[in-house]
Amino acid sequence: MAEDSWAQAVDLQESGGISASVKSLSLRPAKEIPRASSSPPPPPPPSSSSPPPPQPPSSSPPPPSSSPPPPQPSPSSSTSSVKSASTAATAAAVSVSTTAGTESAVPDVNGSEVKPQSTTEDDEDKADSAEVSLLNKMIRTNLLVTEQDVEVKQRDPNSPLYSVKSFQELYLKSNLLQGVHKMGFNRPSRIQESALPMMLADPPQNLIAQSQSGTGKTAAFVLAMLSRINPDLNYPQCLCVSPTYELALQTGSVITQMGQFCPEIRLAYAVRGNRVERGVRCEDHIVIGTPGTLLDWCSKLRVVDPRRVRVFVLDEADVMIATQGHKEQSIRIQRMLPPDCQMLLFSATFEDSVWAFATKVVPEPNVIRLRRDEETLDNIRQLYIACDAQEDKFHAISNIYGAITIAQAMIFCHTRRTAGWLAARLTQEGHRVAMLSLCVCLCVCLSVCLSLCLCLSLCVDKTHGRLASCPSHPGGTPCRHAVSVCVSVCVSVCVCLCVSLSVSLCVSLCLCV
Numbered sequence: 001m002a003e004d005s006w007a008q009a010v011d012l013q014e015s016g017g018i019s020a021s022v023k024s025l026s027l028r029p030a031k032e033i034p035r036a037s038s039s040p041p042p043p044p045p046p047s048s049s050s051p052p053p054p055q056p057p058s059s060s061p062p063p064p065s066s067s068p069p070p071p072q073p074s075p076s077s078s079t080s081s082v083k084s085a086s087t088a089a090t091a092a093a094v095s096v097s098t099t100a101g102t103e104s105a106v107p108d109v110n111g112s113e114v115k116p117q118s119t120t121e122d123d124e125d126k127a128d129s130a131e132v133s134l135l136n137k138m139i140r141t142n143l144l145v146t147e148q149d150v151e152v153k154q155r156d157p158n159s160p161l162y163s164v165k166s167f168q169e170l171y172l173k174s175n176l177l178q179g180v181h182k183m184g185f186n187r188p189s190r191i192q193e194s195a196l197p198m199m200l201a202d203p204p205q206n207l208i209a210q211s212q213s214g215t216g217k218t219a220a221f222v223l224a225m226l227s228r229i230n231p232d233l234n235y236p237q238c239l240c241v242s243p244t245y246e247l248a249l250q251t252g253s254v255i256t257q258m259g260q261f262c263p264e265i266r267l268a269y270a271v272r273g274n275r276v277e278r279g280v281r282c283e284d285h286i287v288i289g290t291p292g293t294l295l296d297w298c299s300k301l302r303v304v305d306p307r308r309v310r311v312f313v314l315d316e317a318d319v320m321i322a323t324q325g326h327k328e329q330s331i332r333i334q335r336m337l338p339p340d341c342q343m344l345l346f347s348a349t350f351e352d353s354v355w356a357f358a359t360k361v362v363p364e365p366n367v368i369r370l371r372r373d374e375e376t377l378d379n380i381r382q383l384y385i386a387c388d389a390q391e392d393k394f395h396a397i398s399n400i401y402g403a404i405t406i407a408q409a410m411i412f413c414h415t416r417r418t419a420g421w422l423a424a425r426l427t428q429e430g431h432r433v434a435m436l437s438l439c440v441c442l443c444v445c446l447s448v449c450l451s452l453c454l455c456l457s458l459c460v461d462k463t464h465g466r467l468a469s470c471p472s473h474p475g476g477t478p479c480r481h482a483v484s485v486c487v488s489v490c491v492s493v494c495v496c497l498c499v500s501l502s503v504s505l506c507v508s509l510c511l512c513v
């Protein structure tokens with residue numbers, strides 16, 4: 001959206017309070033929704049490729065179908081946070097000098113956030129936006145405190161604009177307020193100051209809100225959902241759509257924490273693997289899920305009656321539209337909701353495509369936007385050089401080396417190909433350059449595995465085609481398992497090495513940025 005369309009930039013210092021109608025209540029474990037298979041869903045596999053589901057604090061009851069949902073994570077969810085780190089932070093690092101222009105990863109104020117920039121190179125190296133989002137959530141455990149201006153565009157410009165400086169001003173139910181304080185929230189974050197009064201207003205108002213990761217969006221809409229629930233009504237009153245299984249679980253854990261003193265409120269996960277029988281009504285108050293499964297629950301399976309939903313939250317809208325099919329599925333869910341259902345949409349970024357989607361899903365919205373500051377750490381001086389072409393970047397780096405003394409440096413590049421190109425050019429210039437990339441790591445792993453394989457083959461030869469220690473064939477019977485043993489040992493070693501290398505790469509990148 002054009003900057004000048006933001007008619008109303010608001011100084012939130014001059015804000016008043018708001019009386020929100022709050023009927024909040026409590027949270028207790030949900031009844032299990034009957035599943036297609038009578039056996040409980042298997043726990044998520046303990047593989048490196050799926051992050052562990054968030055654990056509710058010991059003081060809080062487990063979430064509803066609260067044996068966290070399940071299981072066969074979707075293809076998009078089966079990618080690892082470790083991979084996220086390595087791919088998102090950069091595809092490759094060249095140990096030499098300064099960052100290579102716009103292709104480098106951009107750290108946030110905590111030095112932790114990663115945000116990939118799109119280029120046309122090496123698509124396979126690009127980070128999945130959902131992974132990046134999940135990684136940011138996992139890395140960031142504190143609120144990102146910012147003094148940025150909040151821009152507010154009200155649906156009705158004549159209506160008074162409220163913002164709050166304390167949670168008490170929101171007139172929350174006491175057990176909900178207790179949960180907020182138990183989470184260590186003393187006062188609303190910058191975006192919460194103006195978003196919460198709008199979200200809790202009576203009659204309910206629709207909202208599109210954009211602010212960067214870690215500014216308190218999730219906490220804000222969770223509070224709004226918990227506030228709207230009438231626990232005497234045993235059907236879903238709030239739907240929350242997340243782009244992936246893992247992100248849904250993350251939000252679920254915030255609901256569980258914030259509602260820890262509201263045991264009557266129940267939560268269900270509409271995610272792949274949490275199977276329900278057609279026509280069996282869900283009696284939980286909040287359903288959080290991924291677009292496809294949630295759509296099935298609302299339409300095909302008729303587990304949720306969308307006509308009774310009061311609050312619809314669409315989280316991570318920018319990530320959502322990056323996933324094929326999610327946009328359409330979200331719109332189809334939205335179309336089933338009653339006209340007076342409160343629609344809330346959140347996004348960390350606000351490109352035109354996100355805005356177009358947002359306005360399609362959220363009719364007559366209020367809009368809140370938190371401007372993003374330039375982020376720097378005090379002890380780091382950041383400079384940038386605008387380059388028109390890749391070749392210019394090389395010349396810029398050469399000039400820096402010509403102008404100042406640089407003993408050692410690391411250059412982060414977006415793709416392996418760029419890193420290789422830059423390493424070659426710098427080497428030609430007489431610099432001593434080493435290149436580090438996932439590919440190099442994999443080659444090392446592979447060579448280690450091949451040597452191992454060779455050793456095992458030699459062992460097999462020495463015992464005339466048998467493995468002396470084969471438990472299946474003691475006593476020297478010909479062993480056909482020799483090759484499979486070799487292969488499986490190699491594969492496991494390879495996997496272990498890849499994981500550990502990825503972890504160390506991830507850690508070193510985090511430290512470097």
Ligand SMILES: Nc1ncnc2c1ncn2[C@@H]1O[C@H](COP(=O)(O)OP(=O)(O)OP(=O)(O)O)[C@@H](O)[C@H]1O
Binds near residue numbers: 136184188213219
């Ligand atoms: N008012 C508050 N006071 C203190 N901490 C807060 C407050 N609101 C949120 N937080 C904490 O700040 C961190 C980021 O909050 P939250 O996850 O809600 O932000 P977000 O904008 O949704 O970020 P993301 O998109 O990455 O999830 C969380 O650890 C949360 O517990």
